[in-house]
Amino acid sequence: MLYTSTRNKNIKVSAAKAIAQGISEEGGLFVPCEIPQFSLDKINSMVEMDYITRAKTVLKEYLTDFTEDELDYCVNGAYAASKFSSAKIAPVVNVNGNENILELWHGPTCAFKDMALQLLPYLMTVSAKKTADGKTIVILVATSGDTGKAALEGFKDVENTKILVFYPVNGVSPMQKLQMTTQEGNNVAVCAINGNFDDAQSSVKSIFTNDEIKAELAKKNMMFSSANSINWGRLVPQIVYYFSAYADLIQQGRIALGDEINAVVPTGNFGNILAGYYAKKMGLPIKKLVCASNSNNILTDFLKSGEYDKNRQFYTTTSPSMDILISSNLERLLYHMSGEDDKLVVNLMNSLNDCGRYVITEELMLTIQQIFDAGFCDEASVSNTIHKYEKELNYLCDTHTAVAVQVYENYVAETGDDIPTVIDSTASPYKFSKSVLCAVNGSDDCALDEFETVDELNKVTGVEVPAPLKALKDKQVRFTDVCDKENMSEMVFKLLEL
Numbered sequence: 271m272l273y274t275s276t277r278n279k280n281i282k283v284s285a286a287k288a289i290a291q292g293i294s295e296e297g298g299l300f301v302p303c304e305i306p307q308f309s310l311d312k313i314n315s316m317v318e319m320d321y322i323t324r325a326k327t328v329l330k331e332y333l334t335d336f337t338e339d340e341l342d343y344c345v346n347g348a349y350a351a352s353k354f355s356s357a358k359i360a361p362v363v364n365v366n367g368n369e370n371i372l373e374l375w376h377g378p379t380c381a382f383k384d385m386a387l388q389l390l391p392y393l394m395t396v397s398a399k400k401t402a403d404g405k406t407i408v409i410l411v412a413t414s415g416d417t418g419k420a421a422l423e424g425f426k427d428v429e430n431t432k433i434l435v436f437y438p439v440n441g442v443s444p445m446q447k448l449q450m451t452t453q454e455g456n457n458v459a460v461c462a463i464n465g466n467f468d469d470a471q472s473s474v475k476s477i478f479t480n481d482e483i484k485a486e487l488a489k490k491n492m493m494f495s496s497a498n499s500i501n502w503g504r505l506v507p508q509i510v511y512y513f514s515a516y517a518d519l520i521q522q523g524r525i526a527l528g529d530e531i532n533a534v535v536p537t538g539n540f541g542n543i544l545a546g547y548y549a550k551k552m553g554l555p556i557k558k559l560v561c562a563s564n565s566n567n568i569l570t571d572f573l574k575s576g577e578y579d580k581n582r583q584f585y586t587t588t589s590p591s592m593d594i595l596i597s598s599n600l601e602r603l604l605y606h607m608s609g610e611d612d613k614l615v616v617n618l619m620n621s622l623n624d625c626g627r628y629v630i631t632e633e634l635m636l637t638i639q640q641i642f643d644a645g646f647c648d649e650a651s652v653s654n655t656i657h658k659y660e661k662e663l664n665y666l667c668d669t670h671t672a673v674a675v676q677v678y679e680n681y682v683a684e685t686g687d688d689i690p691t692v693i694d695s696t697a698s699p700y701k702f703s704k705s706v707l708c709a710v711n712g713s714d715d716c717a718l719d720e721f722e723t724v725d726e727l728n729k730v731t732g733v734e735v736p737a738p739l740k741a742l743k744d745k746q747v748r749f750t751d752v753c754d755k756e757n758m759s760e761m762v763f764k765l766l767e768l
């Protein structure tokens with residue numbers, strides 16, 4: 271299996287190279303040259319497997335340059351039962367009729383990013399051994415909150431790696447901030463930037479492709495890589511849980527083999543939902559992928575109209591991990607759905623870069639709409655949904671999941687399409703305790719500090735507080751740097767002591 275770039279089809283690299291490098295030289299994203307096919311029999315065989323074996327079954331099709339032993343080492347290390355608060359790793363919980371929640375937040379940092387970022391450091395170190403001849407890999411991360419912590423936790427003290435994380439100074443929840451600024455480990459650094467996530471992400475991307483900076487690094491035997499979902503190694507682990515959820519639905523007797531399901535995904539950078547697209551392309555019977563956005567509804571507009579326009583108001587919402595106007599992984603979708611038209615992708619991305627917008631043809635739009643639907647949810651509905659779900663169904667969901675739940679309900683009301691559905695739940699409600707508690711209580715604000723809020727939410731709902739969040743209370747803050755987005759590259763040099 272080889273990988274090519276969305277912006278230059280002549281490039282062909284191995285999985286190890288794609289993962290170690292992160293992003294293609296000319297700024298394109300690595301994509302598989304072909305998509306492996308799973309028969310219904312093969313999917314059926316996954317029903318009796320545990321998560322680790324399901325993961326290996328999917329990964330070995332994509333990482334054909336990894337040996338069996340290497341794959342075993344990676345999946346056994348990443349999905350060890352001791353790191354997850356559920357033996358199923360990613361359990362499917364039926365809440366109401368055909369409505370099922372896929373809980374992706376039982377990992378060490380309580381967000382779905384762990385599903386990929388527990389595995390990525392293993393994939394990266396194996397890949398680096400194969401391709402990067404002893405270089406230290408410097409992981410540069412732009413985060414809207416959850417990726418940063420999950421990447422720090424995944425890469426801390428991993429040999430031959432260093433990790434630097436940039437987060438928007440006012441764009442993350444207090445719990446997310448505390449998770450990052452108290453991070454332990456000898457190869458980690460964290461810095462806030464004055465700007466939003468898109469600022470952080472574009473600066474990181476331009477640092478990656480800056481030849482001068484790369485040359486400086488090379489002198490010290492270092493190279494950059496990415497832990498954002500632009501890295502194929504971040505995306506491929508996410509395909510697994512769509513298969514796993516389907517297998518669990520069969521096991522629970524909710525569907526029969528071959529039945530179609532819908533998947534609803536709270537979306538930011540378009541990584542999670544794109545993994546669902548790959549699963550569908552591999553043969554998993556997914557009918558529709560429903561893209562759920564918060565008030566930053568650029569993807570809703572795009573998927574309805576074919577026009578992507580980031581020249582609009584940016585909102586800071588209670589679901590910060592989805593406060594994004596440039597969804598990087600859309601580039602991969604455009605590549606696949608346009609019949610692998612790399613020239614088109616280059617034109618669209620140049621247009622996005624130069625004028626902040628692009629328009630696709632109606633033909634391409636209709637092709638995309640056969641698979642994708644979209645909707646968004648404003649702040650008042652997020653709060654109402656959390657309240658209603660808790661009171662009526664006795665299920666406590668976080669702000670991001672609430673966006674998906676509400677978009678799902680709107681989708682069913684509009685289309686009547688109520689086949690069995692998986693709604694991705696992407697974070698523990700305790701990562702966003704204040705918003706969730708206010709929603710449950712139907713109040714506007716509460717005067718409690720972060721940990722009092724956690725305790726109160728626990729008292730009101732009886733839902734257990736994840737141990738890693740409880741433990742933060744006694745941790746020391748280690749990182750307090752703040753920089754302007756223009757100065758990020760200097761900060762990188764400073765943090766790397768170059």
Ligand SMILES: *Cc1c(COP(=O)(O)O)cnc(C)c1O
Pocket residue numbers: 381382383416417499536537538539540541542543591592670696697
């Ligand atoms: C990252 C994140 C999302 C968005 O996922 P994408 O793959 O970027 O679309 C949604 N919810 C939570 C809690 C997240 O951390």
